[in-house]
Amino acid sequence: MKIAFCGYDFFFGCFQALLDQKHEILKLFSYNCDNKYVFNRRSIAMAESHRIPIQLSRMRSDDMAWLENHGCDLVLAAAYPYRVPINHAQRIRGINIHPTLLPHGRGPWPLPHLIVHGAQYAGVTIHKMDKEFDTGDILVQQSFSLKANDNLESLSCKCQMLARDMLVTLLDDFDPIWDQSLPQGEGSYWPMPTAENRTIDWTLSIDEIDRIIRAYGKFESFARFDNVDWLVKDA
Numbered sequence: 001m002k003i004a005f006c007g008y009d010f011f012f013g014c015f016q017a018l019l020d021q022k023h024e025i026l027k028l029f030s031y032n033c034d035n036k037y038v039f040n041r042r043s044i045a046m047a048e049s050h051r052i053p054i055q056l057s058r059m060r061s062d063d064m065a066w067l068e069n070h071g072c073d074l075v076l077a078a079a080y081p082y083r084v085p086i087n088h089a090q091r092i093r094g095i096n097i098h099p100t101l102l103p104h105g106r107g108p109w110p111l112p113h114l115i116v117h118g119a120q121y122a123g124v125t126i127h128k129m130d131k132e133f134d135t136g137d138i139l140v141q142q143s144f145s146l147k148a149n150d151n152l153e154s155l156s157c158k159c160q161m162l163a164r165d166m167l168v169t170l171l172d173d174f175d176p177i178w179d180q181s182l183p184q185g186e187g188s189y190w191p192m193p194t195a196e197n198r199t200i201d202w203t204l205s206i207d208e209i210d211r212i213i214r215a216y217g218k219f220e221s222f223a224r225f226d227n228v229d230w231l232v233k234d235a
Contacts, residue, residue: 152216
């Protein structure tokens, strides 16, 4: 298939899988990452090594027209922060990889929510793109158990590995799975965590404080003691 990949290094394994499976990547769409907390160095380096065009500005309708003119079959969004301007009148199909069991957990950064609220299960959904983020028909979905000591990093790794395998399975039998997709129905939206959500309240129980720290990991939670403000990565 001729594919446009939209994302950054969080789902680098999916980008690598497309190349391993000999799909033709027409363009990498990413964005200006800080490469401190959010990285795209590996994706850009891989694209450059395969002479794949790279675009860091937001994908727009004229980019979709360019892709259509170049025979693009599929646009794959994997942690891409912008809405892809899919026009259903075009022949190009669009899919998105989302690291929750949709329809629950729509939103830009759902993983901390799972840990903070003590969820028993996590998972990955690959779904059709629609007008609204994270709402399209489900193509494939798979769950796994959350362990008591999982943190943001371990949960992210599990989602990344699972997403790669799911994507390979999907593309191996794409048309039948596409035709048998299922609507999501009513779900839930989890907004971006605020600084207040990430701040440790010392009146909470040890278990609740532990969940906050594990939920934000290297992205840091906030604490104040000894009259000093602290950034907490682990405890």
